[in-house]
Amino acid sequence: MGCRPIASGRKVILAVDLGTTTGWAMVLPDSGIASGTVSFKPSRYDGGGIRYLRFRAWLDTVVEDVGAIGEVHYEEVRRHLSTDAAHVHGGLLGTLTAWCEEWSIAYQGVPVGTLKRFIAGKGNADKAAVLEAVRARGYSPADKNEADAIAILLWVLETRGGVR
Numbered sequence: 001m002g003c004r005p006i007a008s009g010r011k012v013i014l015a016v017d018l019g020t021t022t023g024w025a026m027v028l029p030d031s032g033i034a035s036g037t038v039s040f041k042p043s044r045y046d047g048g049g050i051r052y053l054r055f056r057a058w059l060d061t062v063v064e065d066v067g068a069i070g071e072v073h074y075e076e077v078r079r080h081l082s083t084d085a086a087h088v089h090g091g092l093l094g095t096l097t098a099w100c101e102e103w104s105i106a107y108q109g110v111p112v113g114t115l116k117r118f119i120a121g122k123g124n125a126d127k128a129a130v131l132e133a134v135r136a137r138g139y140s141p142a143d144k145n146e147a148d149a150i151a152i153l154l155w156v157l158e159t160r161g162g163v164r
Contacts, residue, residue, distance in 0.1 A: 012027065012028060012062075012068065013027040013072075013153065013156060014026045014062065015073045015150075015152035015156065016073075016074045016075075017075050017149045017152065018075065019092070019145060020051070020088055021037050021039050022038050022040060022092070023145030023146040023147070024038065025146070025153040026066065026153070027153065027157065033153065035139070035149055037142060040052075040055050040058075040092070051091070052092065052094075055092055056095055056099055071107065072096065072106070072108075073109075073153070073155075074093070074107070075109070075110060075112060075115060076110055077089055114155070115152060115155055118151070118154075118159070119134060119155070120132075120133040127144040127147075130151060131144055137154065
């Protein structure tokens with residue numbers, strides 16, 4: 001079990017694009033935005049559940065580093081190109097939502113089409129269009145995973161105002 005969140009007046013908003021390489025973006029207590037990616041790719045010697053243990057440990061580290069998390073938002077994927085991708089996404093989503101329940105953190109999925117329409121103007125925009133739209137807003141994501149996480153965070157901030 002991780003360290004309990006630090007009480008503070010302003011809570012972090014965390015957005016994640018779940019996958020073997022997970023994109024993340026967050027609004028920090030000082031209102032700054034940080035983003036990046038983290039890999040949960042297992043080695044050939046790892047058991048099937050190790051990526052989920054590493055993901056949970058990463059979430060605990062985020063709390064230790066930034067304090068209380070007020071809410072978590074993730075890309076709500078309803079269709080995957082492969083069975084393996086669906087299994088990985090489902091395992092990460094289960095880990096995330098259970099972790100949020102344990103810490104009493106509000107969480108919400110945002111449909112893929114909603115995000116694409118918001119950030120790129122079309123609900124069926126491709127990954128390159130999303131990446132370009134995020135860059136056009138002044139961000140420098142390293143890849144499509146980070147761009148998706150930034151898009152989720154911007155959607156929260158611009159359409160919902162976030163929990164502050």
